[in-house]
Amino acid sequence: MTTDSIPLVFRYGLHRVLDAVSVLPQAAWSLDASLARQDGHDYEIVIDVERLNIDAASFRQMEEVARGSSSDLESGVRDQILDTVGQRGKMHNPVTGSGGMLLGRVRHVGSKLSPHHQALRPGDRIATLVSLSLTPLQIQQVLGINLHAHQVSIVGTAILFDSGCYAKLPANLPESVALSALDVAGAAPQVTRLCRDSRPGKQVRRVLVLGACGKSGLLVGAAARLAGAEVVVGVESYAKAAAEGESVGIYDRILQADAADALAVADVACRDGEFDLVVSCVSAPKAEMAAILCCRQGGTVYFFSMATSFTAAALGAEGISRDIDMLIGNGYCIGHADETLALISQHTSLRELFIRRYG
Secondary structure, eight states: OOOSSOOOOHHHHHHGGOOOSSSOOTSSSSSSTTTTTOOOOOGEEEEEEEEEEEEEEEEEEHHHHTSSSSSHHHHHHHHHHHHHHHHSOOOOOOOOOOOOEEEEEEEEEEETTTTTGOOOOOOOOOEEOSOOGOOOEEEEEEEEEETTTTTTEEEEEEEEEETOOOEEEOOSSHHHHHHHHHHHHHHHHHHHHHHHHOOOOOOOEEEEEEEETTTHHHHHHHHHHHHHHHHHEESOHHHHHHHHHHHHHHOSSSEEEETHHHHHHHHHHHOOOEEEEOOOOOOOSHHHHHHHHHHHHHHEEEOOOOOHHHHHHHHHHTTTTTTOOHHHHHHHHTTTHHHHHHHHOOOOOHHHHHHHHOO
């Protein structure tokens, strides 16, 4: 069985979509996550799920809702997750539109999957590298919630389609640490590409990272430094995170500022000039204009955040006459899992911080 010979409806999981209109699973409102369904079973991987790693923007939004209710944070987040999965058959936050990824053990490998999936065996432990927003999911029980790591221990099952990808976890990192890194695995490798762009006018000497001391921000900063950027500056709103980021030694300086205040960020960040590349890893809304204001004409802004409004970005750049390339953060690029795990492994202080935070 080759990839080309797999019917598209099964390859991309449309047979699991419950919407009346034919759409791909990520765009669908609800999915059929039942294991009793037989059509397409030979084209699916079934996973016994142990842990969900929720996207930062989604988790933050659920925490805000929980704070506004009478329940404690853990109970409030748990109830929202169960409600979302119960209604939609997937962990697809209806407010942020984002999901996350999962860790689990393979139960079933379909006999008609592409050859590259056939090396999987029941019992293998894998982390999925596709969003929970397109992954059919059932939750039987929530065992615990790690508010700090945005991770949820569960008993459940999930379906991975032939088009999906996954990674086996490395032996040299705690599982929760590897899971946190793999959740944002697309960020650092793509920043490496941008920093090594040799086209006239696209060379990157100065890099600014908004949301610099979260997991994606730290990986992006480390990647930019390793790729040869001469100046790497971070902007971080949380004092504790900024102090932790300083200890890693990635950034030339870290500025404490709120990325939602575009003028304030531009005022403190651009005193030595605007930046060739600005990467936004902010998990809160309204950070688009800070990134755009800090980017030079002809430069690049890379939005690696599910909280980004691309309408605000497009109209905002137009409104201040800024001719820049603006890129959507793609969670996937070839080799991204291995590159990201290698980056953590070779950077001792970064690895130690990830272990302290997420281990």
